[in-house]
Amino acid sequence: MTNPILPAPFTDLAPLAAHWARPSENERSEIRWSASADDFKALYEAMMPRLDDILALLSQHPATDMPEEVRNLFLLACAFAEASPHHELYRGSSAVPYSFDARRFVRTDGDVAL
Amino acid sequence: MMTTGMTAADLAHTARSSEDIRHELGVDPVSVRSIRDPAIYELEREKIFKKTWLKVATSWELPKVGDYKVKELAVANASVLIVRGKDGQIRAFHNVCTHRGNKVVPTTGFETFGRSRANVVTCRFHGWVFSTDGPLRSVPMKERFGKLDSACLGLREIHCDIWEGFVFINFDAEPAQSLTEYLGDFGKLFSGYPYEESTTAFRYSTVLNCNWKVAHYAFSEGYHVPTIHAGSLPGFQGIEHTDFKLMGPHASSTIYGAGMDTAPSTLAFASMLSTTERHRPRPDQLPPAINPERRADFQFELPNLFPNFIIHLASGCGYPGMSFFTHQFWPLDHGRTLWEGINYFRPAQTAAEQVAQQHVNALHRNAWLEDTATMEDTFSGIMSGTIDEMQLMDQEFLIRHAARTLDTFLAA
Structure with a gap:
């Protein structure tokens, strides 16, 4: 995937967006399930220090209507929002420890693109 | 609206202490036969699912x-x-x-x-x-x-x-009763909250290889929280499961708690929701008999609407920004259950609010993955014939009450 365009000052996050940012929860889940502890760590270390700034930018845009570069950042932030517990709480495991098989757990409307 | 003029005192007759519960529902172990016996399931279909709302x-x-x-x-x-x-x-x-x-x-x-x-x-x-x-x-x-x-x-x-x-x-x-009659005090207890404002729904479902009551009972108590959710809700301290209420076939209770150790990303997302008017904790919007003292450590109400529906009313006080969440347990046959869990939020206005909701939803989904992990094993254990009874403590009274209600309906 070619690197998506991102708004300044977040253009350097484009390679992460290429890997993680997808418009539907089911697509993002597939990526998360195949991630390694190092993948989660790299995403976390790139995003967490800038999370407040990212949220401040996203606060200026309505949830339903964003310019393309903002939408790419939004989708990366969504992927981070779903991935951060794997680094913070689950020691880098792609599965929630001691849990049910996430692949059997269906987001009923999870193919709907954001 | 049904709450017009209603106060907490009007539902005081539903309140039960732990001692009341022990006296009224007993303390003996409860038989697992209704979970194990396929013939009971056929009776449940006729006498419960084709008769109740x-x-x-x-x-x-x-x-x-x-x-x-x-x-x-x-x-x-x-x-x-x-x-x-x-x-x-x-x-x-x-x-x-x-x-x-x-x-x-x-x-x-x-x-x-x-x-x-x-x-x-x-x-x-x-x-x-x-x-x-x-x-x-x-x-x-x-x-x-x-x-x-x-x-x-x-x-x-x-x-x-x-x-x-x-x-x-x-x-x-x-139907022997209208819906209003069937809901009875449950309808009064839970009415008055602006449920219809929370149109953003994250819907999950799975087919579990267990009897529907195994899934239902697993979501009917707070006793499991410190153990099973040690991963997704770390350091959940001071959980208090109290304010027990009995309302005919229905029952309810309240989870209070000081909350959990909040991870840095959760803190960032939670503070963005808790400082936004439409997503902030709204204990003032709770119906008057739920958290009547308006305690700041209210997490959510945990009821059982017989036979198969749970509305966890949180009003933004528990999981950040979450208005309420529901569970429903639909039998597919004696040993298979469709579970449906839905997280409801007020619609995000900004892209940032939506990201924060995605995070809260993911944390809660992950907790549900921990919950559902036990269900098929529990059913296998019961079907093995190893135990004939469940041992139930005070905070598992919703199970005791639901099992008793089930027996009453089956005997009718």
């Missing part, structure tokens, strides 16, 4: 005239069409063509959503057309039927009523 939709899922939802309910051998008619009223029908029995609205999976643009649904077999309020409107080559009483061939209606925007049906030809 069952939640099947919300009014805000079907906001426009012509919006419909079809639910496949194996427990009643039924495909149910819930549709908003031209007059704005939501009705329920058997999704069965009165010609020869074909499904009128084709379905995929357990739930199918759609919209009828001309206020009609048309059977794809021979083109019989029904109005969304039921009557048979047209039949191709009608003159070639030697006899056809089309006035009596509308869609077969199922009793349907709405409480606080939750749509319930009753399969009984003549």
